[in-house]
Amino acid sequence: FHCCCFLISILLLQQVKMPPLLARPPDGGWGWVVAGSAFVVNGLSYGLLRSLGLALPAFAEYFDRSTQDTAWVSAIALAVQQAASPVGSALSTRWGARPVVMVGGIITSLGFILSAFASSLLHLYLGLGLLAGSGWALVFAPALGTVSRYFSRRRVLAVGLALTGNGVASLLLAPVLQLLLDAFGWRGALLLLGATTLHLTPCGALLRPLALSGDPTTPPHSPLNALGLTLFTHPAFAVFALGTTLVGAGYFIPYVHLAPHALDLGLGGYGAALVVAGAAVGDAGTRLVSGWLADGGWIPLPRLLAMTGALTGLGLVAVGLVQEQEEEWGGTLLAAAGAYGMSAGAFAPLVFGVLPGLVGLGSILQATGLVMMLMSLGGLLGPPLSGFLRDVTGDFKASFLFCGSFILSGSFIYLMLPGALPRCHSAPPPPTPPPEQGELLPSPESTLASPNDPHSIPNTTC
Template identity: 25%
Template structure:
């Protein structure tokens, strides 16, 4: 049967094969990529069964961020060299194996190895760096829109995956829940990604290594803009991860049920989808940096609402979900758009991967730091004030990166520079 999609169609045509690639990456992020969000639900089960401290249990997630950070550059290179059809199905297989191994966890060491390395490597092979690189190469004029759709899959997937995980744990136990997720994700994604991914038909000037010697990573690392983006990624990631892993535990601590808390986080994931799409649209009209500032303000408001949640003031949990969901969704897309404006397209996979090293290492520290603060001081409130501080620092460094790299700040500036 002849495919209705064409490699030679215009980007604006619904028959353009790039839109099928966006659909495949969206589904990949919505199922496999959304596994990241389920750890906060399984985390509560680990605490209940094993009696581990919150800091020790959170280290499993922290080690996964280390794996992400250390492998992102290499995975970007693999995507540049071998393409999505080889790399992404391999990641699905690794992820499925890691989730199956998680059903056998009986000690902190096995948690750290199976989740912190195997599951994390699988997610990284199918996640942010490969998705962003692949979609950016299929599109030029519609790149921001396509990226927003593809990356929003992870947030929308969280709407299903987080409550689904809570349901499976309650119905069958957390070990069986991991086996069900492993089988479902592998059986769905492996044939999908192997069959439908294609190498994007890049023009010569955008192929890696075109026009002379292959560009070294230093091409993207040499200027001050890269280092400002690097620092901004650190501040953003440490703040986001300090809340992300512990938000279910915090809501349970203040009086919500585990299922209610998981459902709220699922709603937050759905709103991150809307925020990502809105952030791309706003960034094209009001400027990348201005959109990033607005999204940060919304996220900060969400942190303050979260700090106010209690059994009596439970409606504040909904305000937290609304502001944090929309703010973080827009923030992620606008930050990625700033990177795309600053760095060469022909080696974007490698440059994006190396730029994520600091963010990944910071995200490894965040969950442990929140758990340590809670264990030492008996409250998450002090950890949330740290989040406020680092978010303000991310605003300053993104502004410096955009100006130092001469990234267009407004729609008018982009038109003048076109």
């Protein structure tokens, strides 16, 4: 099967030629294949990373180390994947997303295969943490950025489809990984996961290049331009970056501390697992709905981003306000966690869907990588702060309330984005002066945004 996948990859690479220049994204066609490829990429990166925690007890028992020591395996992989995402975007800007994602798939697979022969926990830090994390950093941002380049009217729906790979893979890979651990041990399981992650390579081969009229004519010559750090000089992106960093400080708290919070409230192990599952199902279920709503154009995308962000923060506050549970299955906490999951799932595709309207399609790959890095900065701040507040107060109530305030603060900052607040009226275009005798009327410039594009930001004033 792997030979067939690589044969398909080679055949696709042999068809690489200079793509025709398009005035606007095709908004479909091969773009749905790209969205399906990004769906698998998301599942084999974030979905697998979320399921990897099932192997940590086996690592702790074999190497006779504490749970805290083995937890660094997943922590290093997540930190490297998030923080190094701008590198993957920069390489894709220079050489294209297709070869970068294919190489990233090979690196990720090597990380798992080499870790199967680990003789110490340090080898797992280097193999799963550093090597596999670096491979994941090369695949996610380029794949998701390519999806945004292929779509206009249905962009957020396509991004939401790609992001559902996380939830679907988490539900499927968790029981499969546990079965592999029981049948083959952790070494055999890592070998089989290495073979599975190798499928990232044919997924990268499906990312056919696309040339748009808004793309830069020459590749960036300096590392600063390749990383896209100059985007921070744009006021709209700077506002978005600040809001995203604050949101990231609270967004990942339930991933780490929702289950311990449920246990503190008196729920058993199965009750806590049900609460976590309820949040995950709500998260996965609303991503496509959010994309459909955003692409409908009924609500401006920046305003919808601020609204769903505020609902996410309120959901996190509701989780923190839940008192001790008398029911064995935690009905009140389950409802609050489900509400948080639904709002967080609706928020996720909008974060990436709003980027083309802020930076343009020519810089979407770089902007996607920077967003991943910003979320990682907030994610590194939130969970330790939540744990510190738990140690000080004795429960997670203050943790969820405080971190929910981070999300609300970031959502209020999103209101400063162009188009987030209603305007009084649209500013009329300046009149075209009459032509001189023998002079032709100037033709309008070809742009990527159009009145039919729901993600274009209108030029409106009060």
